[in-house]
Amino acid sequence: KAGVTQTPRYLIKTRGQQVTLSCSPISGHRSVSWYQQTPGQGLQFLFEYFSETQRNKGNFPGRFSGRQFSNSRSEMNVSTLELGDSALYLCASSFGTYTDTQYFGPGTRLTVL
């Protein structure tokens, strides 16, 4: 079974631009969660989608948004990029029940210049 895939793997943007990252979950998984990883703040939860609905959101500004499609693929968007948005963005998928485990993709490395 194919794992979680994320595209693109690397991105370079400039301040003020916007960016869209994509995540395709493991087949059969209906939940996708997004995390931001930085050296200073570590791993922080952004949001989680299940069946096209956002179920939970972390403590990030409104510039960070996401959505999920009917095939469970998810996108996250960051508008008006800031230097501090430079990070590794990880997505994880699961079946979405309270008992199952999240499996991570390889991440998208975003650099904001």
Add this chain to the structure above:
Amino acid sequence: AQTVTQSQPEMSVQEAETVTLSCTYDTSESDYYLFWYKQPPSRQMILVIRQEAYKQQNATENRFSVNFQKAAKSFSLKISDSQLGDAAMYFCAYRSAFGQGAQKLVFGQGTRLTINP
């Protein structure tokens, strides 16, 4: 809010020896899940082991085992017969068993493990 603390930023061990990584957490919940994830230089986060809080028996996966002390809120990872491929950043993570918290992992700051040949 739940917190996870890994007090050892870095550790090193000789190949073939045993090493234990520490993790403590803070929660008022009685039911939850704990995880150890490994992140090698490739940056892919890989699940190492998972523990359900309602289970008293410590989880084991081949050379990896945990010492789960619920009352002490401690969750350490023991790696036996360390191999060069075990070198990575190790993250301890907490997840609630119910409610909105069940949808997110709370991570510790990580422990960088080096394996010396």
